[in-house]
Amino acid sequence: MDALKALVLYLIMLHTCKITATNATYGEWKTATATYTKEKDGSIIIEGACGYGDLHRETYGKYSAGLSSMLFNKGSTCGACFEVRCVNHILWCLRGSPSIILTATDFCPPNYGLSADYGGWCNLPMEHFEMSEAAFTEIAVRRAGIIPVQYRRVKCERKGGMRFTTSGSSDFYQVLITNVGLDGEVIAVKVKGSRTGWIPMARNWGQNWQSNVNLTGQPLSFEVTTSIGRTLTSYNVAPANWQFGQTFAGKQF
Known part of the structure; x- marks a missing residue:
């Protein structure tokens, strides 16, 4: 009986440690830099390397961000949420260092012809x-070129269910997954x-996932x-009569 109690206590402690570790990872502030692109450029608001398309339609809107290679992780980070604040610059940072929540939607490519600063x-x-x-102007003054920031991963707060947008053909089925909560x-x-x-699907690019199995005429x-x-x-x-180009809502984390 004592051994059983000890085992139960151990399992509870192990579960608590896992939760604590996860929260600690999400709560740690790290240092980075940030710049902005004008919205008319379209690279942040309209398109991006994650494949989301019109980011206003996908609810990410102005709170979208392109990430450097270290953060983008070959597209795996697409959809992740980051809390970002300007720090340690009396001229550029807004008073009180307010923070914003950004969603990873694009890739910021390197330019090795220019120095890092x-x-x-x-x-x-x-x-x-x-x-x-x-x-950018919610955390820093517009005339700043590049600012020092702190960031941390946070939970994504999403309204409604996950969205599944179909594309492709009968021999090449692809689905774009957006509006994902949790991490x-x-x-x-x-x-x-x-x-x-x-059927396991393979990542095509960003959050587009593919399968070569013919799934037409079947609920998915x-x-x-x-x-x-x-x-x-x-x-x-998706009902049995789904069509390519349609978007369907599922459950949410």
Whole structure:
């Protein structure tokens, strides 16, 4: 009996440690730099390396950011949320260092022809955020070229369910996954038709996932796993008569 109590106590302590470790990871402030691009440019608001398309339609809007290679992680970080604040600059930072929540939606490519402090902000091993002008001016003055910031990963607060947008053809099925809550970072996806088992999908680019199985004419279910190991299954998200180009809502973390 004493051994059983000890085992139960050990399991509770182990679970608590895991939760504490996760929260600590999300709560740690790290240093980086940030700049902005004008919204009319479109690279942050309209398109991006994560494949989200019109970011206003996808609810990310002005609070979108392009990440340097160190943060982008070859597209795996797409959809992740970061709290960012300007620090340690009396001229550029707004008083009180207010923070904003940004979603990773794009890639900030390196420019090795320029130094890291003059244009090469996204060169390795720099950690850098390129955000919209509207978001930038909520933490710093507009005339600042580049600012020192602190950032940390935070939980993504999303309204409604995850969204699954279909594209491709009968021999090449692709789904774009957006509006993901929790840590926002999808690392694995499975799809299931009414005539198939669970089929692992491969990352095509950003948060576009692909399969070469013909799924037309079948209701579709999705299993989504995020970077912290949480898995959520949405059954029969798309009806049997779904069409390419349509968007369907599933469950939310």
